Amino acid sequence: MRILVTSDLHMEVTGHHTIHRLVAGMEREEPDLVVIAGDLGNPLHMYEQCLACFSTLPCTVAVLPGNHDLWASNGQTSRQLYEKMLPEATRQSGMHWLEDVPLVLENGIAVAGGIGWYDYSARDPQLDQSDDDIAECKPRYAMDASKIDWAWTDQEFAATCRHRLQRQLLRLEEDEEVNQVLVVTHVPIFESQIERRPEDQDWSKGTPYFGHLTLGESLRGFPKLRYVVSGHTHVGLNGVVNRPGQVPIGSAVVGSDYGRPRWVTVEM
Numbered sequence: 001m002r003i004l005v006t007s008d009l010h011m012e013v014t015g016h017h018t019i020h021r022l023v024a025g026m027e028r029e030e031p032d033l034v035v036i037a038g039d040l041g042n043p044l045h046m047y048e049q050c051l052a053c054f055s056t057l058p059c060t061v062a063v064l065p066g067n068h069d070l071w072a073s074n075g076q077t078s079r080q081l082y083e084k085m086l087p088e089a090t091r092q093s094g095m096h097w098l099e100d101v102p103l104v105l106e107n108g109i110a111v112a113g114g115i116g117w118y119d120y121s122a123r124d125p126q127l128d129q130s131d132d133d134i135a136e137c138k139p140r141y142a143m144d145a146s147k148i149d150w151a152w153t154d155q156e157f158a159a160t161c162r163h164r165l166q167r168q169l170l171r172l173e174e175d176e177e178v179n180q181v182l183v184v185t186h187v188p189i190f191e192s193q194i195e196r197r198p199e200d201q202d203w204s205k206g207t208p209y210f211g212h213l214t215l216g217e218s219l220r221g222f223p224k225l226r227y228v229v230s231g232h233t234h235v236g237l238n239g240v241v242n243r244p245g246q247v248p249i250g251s252a253v254v255g256s257d258y259g260r261p262r263w264v265t266v267e268m
């Protein structure tokens, strides 16, 4: 089974032409499934235009949101976008909203996923920053600080995302028809997905908003979990998560950047 995962297409910057070219390239790979792992486009009509670029694909397309897709605009709050507008737009395009329900494919393969969010667990331990320090510095490193308008703290929303994905994986572990699970998140969840640049203090101060390692820790014990692909950082990385006595988990980050979209191929 060939699954292609793309992410961070940012339609408002990247444009139709480049995304159409990406989709044509993906179609030539004859995928069984395509997953779009967030940051499709903002505001909402850009998100919808990004979805439309994928409508010609003959395979199932699954979608989860990124932080940019949730930026409040045109009178729509982040919470309305997350709970109502984005799932509706995705379903109306005939695509699967992965945030709510995993996909069970043929041959015992399942795909679960979600935005994941960041809870500051990817902070650089050398910098000795408290949660309060990181929350206070956020406007300098992440525009979410002014563009996400819900009242939840990052830790609260991240915990909601974590608990949902844990419950989904628990159910897939119990499902006798499922043998292997691919998890796709917008925000990276394993250390092998985080690029560290110890010589670059500005980069290091940004990493708290790059990852949700607590989520990775909570999933790494699930035996059926074989592969994790994420987006968000715009830095392509391939890695392995070793776990004693169990099959290792492959990890990747899609190396898309503004105007330069990419995908990752997963064969399961």
Ligand SMILES: [Fe+2]
Pocket (backbone or CB within 6 Å): 008, 010, 039, 066, 068, 232, 233, 234
């Ligand atoms: Fe992005």
Ligand SMILES: [Fe+2]
Pocket (backbone or CB within 6 Å): 039, 066, 067, 068, 186, 231, 232, 233
């Ligand atoms: Fe992002």
